[in-house]
Amino acid sequence: MPGPAQFTHLHVASSYSLRYGTATPAALAARAASLGMPALALTDRDGLYGAFKHVQACADVGIKPLLGADLAVSQGGRVTLLATGRQGWGSLCRLVSAAHAADDDVPAVTLELIAEHAAGLVVLLGPASDVGQAVAARHPDLARRALDRWRHLVPGVAVEVVDHLDHKSTFRAARLAELARDAGVPAVLSNAVRYLDPVGSLAAQVLDAARHLVPLGSPKIPPHNGRAYLAGPDDMTVVAKRVAAAMTGPGTASAAIGLLAETDELASRCMLDAAYDLGVGTHHLPETEGSAYDQYKELRDRCEHAILHGRYRTASAAGRPRGVSRLKAAQQARDRLEHELDIIARTGMAAYFLTVADVADRVRNAGIRCAIRGSGAGSFVNHLLGISAIDPLEHDLLMERFLSPIRATLPDIDLDVESARRLDAYRIIFDRYGAERTACVCMMETYRARSAIRDVAAAMSLPPDEIGAIAKAFPHIRAKHITAALTELPELRRSRLNDAQLATLFGIAQQLDGLPRHVAMHPCGVLLSDRTLLNRTAVQKSGEGFPLSQLDKDDAEIAGVIKLDVLGVRMQSAMAHTLAEIRRTTGMRIDIDAIARDDQATYAMIQRSETIGCFQIESPGQRELVKKLAPRDIADLIVDISLFRPGPVNSDMIGPFLRTRHGLAEPRYPHENLADALKETGGVVVFHEQVLRIIDVLTGCGLPEADLVRRHLSREGGPERTAPWFRAQALARGFDPVTVERVWQVVAAFGGFGFCKAHAAAFAIPVYQSAWLKRHHPAAFYAGVLTHDPGMYPKRVIIADARLSGVQVLPVDVNASSPDWMAEDQGNPSSGTDASTPATRPSPLGGPAAGRSPARKLMESSGPLQALRLPGRRPPEPAASPQAIRCSLREVKGISDAEIARIVAGQPYASLRDFWNRARVSRPVAEHLVLIGAFDSLYDIPGFPGAPNVRVEPRSPAPYPPAPYPPAPCLPAPAAPGPLSPVPLSPVPRPTRRDLLARVGVLARQSSPAREVTPALDLFTSVGPEAGDGMADLVPAGQLRELDPAERVATELEVLGFDVSRHVMSFYADLLAGLEVVSSAELPGRENGEAILVAGAKVATQTPAVRSGQRIIFASLDDAAGLVDLAFFESVQDRCAARLFGSWLLLVRGRVRRAGAGPMAVTVNGYECWDLPALEEIRVAGGMDAVRAAMAVGDVGPGTHQPLPPAAQATDVAAAGSADPAAPVTFANGFVLSPYAETGGPGGNLKHPPRNLWHASPGSTATPN
């Protein structure tokens, strides 16, 4: 062929063709450029998810983008559509939306739909089209008819010739080309690309299997051979010649040249201009009434009105920083408003602010809690408009961090709303702006290690059990780190996963790394645009029924569409529930956003680190930090939140900060001119805002420019590129070289880490609010937290904390429980349960009492609670608010919403039969309710004494193995006379829970599936449940043994997932006493460096970023008296990691480590650990000596001697990070990040204790599984 070969691929699937393509748009564009191609099309299957990534990638490598889609046609086959020009792109967006709007699950278009949207589109009819299929079936006449139909319907039609060297594919390609020639339709050549290189075909083959849910080798999967790669011009010329050589008839001599020329011609027609055709680089805001000037005027009016009426925090004395007078504050407010309005006018963003204010107003008017998050809190205009509760003048926040006249991108205003009502907030926005301007942002769920292993292993036909075991053996890491993790993580090194036969599986799984596998709704993003939105993005329906844009958050930015983040925050829901409970129980209406932010009782509680359940400050690390920092006001909370980040940890800011904070060192400033910027943090750089000021002071560049510099610093190589400019500017302004160097070191080390102070301020408000509610309305607070589960801990930890705070936890009761957790007055007769039997209400602590029970008061003064209480922990003052919480029905395993609704609607119930007939729950749910004691109050079944779930002191007689009614120390025995004991004076024999369980069985056999609603209630109420419902004749009371305490706890763990009647650790009292295990309450009294044993139920594991770059495993154990915080360093992980991740109840040997500043901050550095139930079995069988002998040998517990299945060793591994295992990430300042450190949020996945890890002790009959 003459001249240099040139070729443009017109049919290319990227990884955004879900479970089909294997190469990212960026990789494809880069390869195309390196092959010398002038342009590249992206024609993903069924969606435009990759479109803007492709446009960006092409711009980055300097080639032209083409866009299209490969769509299924409901009449049969698939066609590829290419967009020409702006009109074509709009048609494509609408056509893809239409494909997804079809009722069918599978996106598809009809011929008629294509005809309707044909403007600007070119249809490529390839081997997969009905035309190609007819050719393959050797029906040339049918093929011709199909082709003619397309030409009739759509103006732009071309035949697409593909030859992948499959069996007969060359023959078919030649026939298709002949058909095009004979019909006078242009024929183009493509390679129907699915991967970058031939080797990618294996992963593509696996994706085909995963997509069709069949194993490899299934006839559903077409044969693969590695030819659908991004071939270069020479390879494509070979294909063209091969096809031409197979053609017969006229014109075959020039057929190859013709194919390539037509391809080139069509490619040039379809090249798109990012700015003109796709609208990249312009902002598409919702249309508003009036001109830009009117909008600006309206914004100014509203802000000035707010200032005039003093509606900003620094207008009041409480909100003003010390030393600022009212007059000065007012002057500052006016100056700041002018400054911000000037920036807004210059950026033309007035409409944007008004839009967000409108959304925030409407959300709040619907009664949904709404708070600002992020840098938007730095804007005074946001505060004046009521979007933000934070006055930037109170906390010295900068507008420039949020919006500056020299930054082209749209600013982000993020709103936090109640998680339970997030979708309500979305509906408000959609109703206001209409579906033609609004859509949710999508996000891709991608392949990670576990999911990749699962899909590859399933494709390779491994047995399902084995697949689960292998996948779960891995922590939550990137798929590309699988092989490295096998050799680097101790818990995997000891497994048998390194077998050669698994190498192929892992090899392919690694290739799937990061490929999108599922489209999901982004948790918070909503697009707001003008009415051309649907010409600029395809939309589909989300699972929740919302229009879901195929733009992700980055694409939205490129496409110039406003993205409003409306994030559902569970803590906001928890606080809303708390406030509702306070209102319901006490009548108090608290405006939580208006409370004073200086309550000393609240700060005192935070300083004691009694922060479990509070927003942001409940993790072990944060509890340690608040102990050291001892926050006294909101400013301190802002610092606390900012310090607990990788950046400050990384730059070792915490130590110097604490030293100056506690007066141990004088604040040191790199230069006296920086004192103003750094005063608030004792000379340590904590906030982004401080970096801006430092750069501004040294270089005089102004704050907007300084923000650009700061952003630049966080990029790779940014500091190196910035240094010369910074030095030159600072020297020119007269700073001496030593100072310049010193400041530069600080700025460079800070990099882009650190924290936006405005963001921290936005966080500090809910932190304070949640702590205030915990301090002053604990029962309502715990009800809120347990209902909405906002934090990192499993519910059993919250429940234990509630008890330690003096809030009683009441069990599920069919007559008293609600769908949600409720605050309850212990003696509240209105709950309906104990109207008839007030003296025998089965409170775990004895009889009823108003407010706090006498039993509790007795115990607090003399009983074990006092000893177990953390030093300094004070019960809240007796308030008018309730002191108990009632477990919700929703916690019952297997219960449906409909069942909950029926139960609540039918309350109260007179008997089990009454409940069965009217609540109409399934038999398993009825059995679960019986087993966890939901009928105890109805039938007078006593709660066990000793039930306050507090671990009985080790040296006292243990209640295990359980006798039917074991007398517990320090607590009144049930039979003892006295006001505290239940009085079993019922004339009718009392049934046991087992009796009731048997009766459920009888009822289930008696009743037809569709139970009648029997209006028989009042027949029985007069005589009591036992005599009245006739069940006693069928299953007489007292025939079956009552559940013993161990069985009760086992049942609770199974049905509820947490232990209510007593703490799970109480069953190991003998063992713990024999080993002299130290309780968490005794830890503060232990010597630094002392070797001790601790034990408890694992409630959290974390592997956060720490300064040394090691992977340190942090774990917390709940031992009934509180939490023990453990750290395991890399040197011991070989020995401990598998046990630590694999077992739930643990015994750990370690050394006490006392952190410097605070007297209370105690951690145990673990170096040995054992499975507690396994040790208990040894003790029961062979006594304490056998236990000690077993511990001396080493690891004890399930999985010790059988490394496989690996699931037993390493389930529930905490989330690990995404850095490269072979090369830990090293930051410019020498900080090394462990490749397995978590880089996401705090957590670990222990929210639900492993129900099946409850041990099966000999003699226990109820062993949940």
Place this chain on the structure above:
Amino acid sequence: MGRVYGEPVEVQTREDGRPTGFTWRGRRYTVTAVQEYWLVNRNWWRESSPLPARPELEFWRVEAGRPAGTYELRRDIAAGTWTLRRIAD
């Protein structure tokens, strides 16, 4: 469809990989024409050996011998071995 053999054969090829002749059961066959040529990945997921760099199998459907017959030859690219798969009627 003809008879299926699956026997190893010795094949002579041109530089571009196209077979020119083969020896089967002691008889030499000269390839006179290539009718078809295609590629298929091997069943790599059933194999315990590590994945080869080129997992493809090459199929050549050729006319050869006198009197002319149609033969299907398969080359395992990774191993470099040839198999006579079938003979068409």
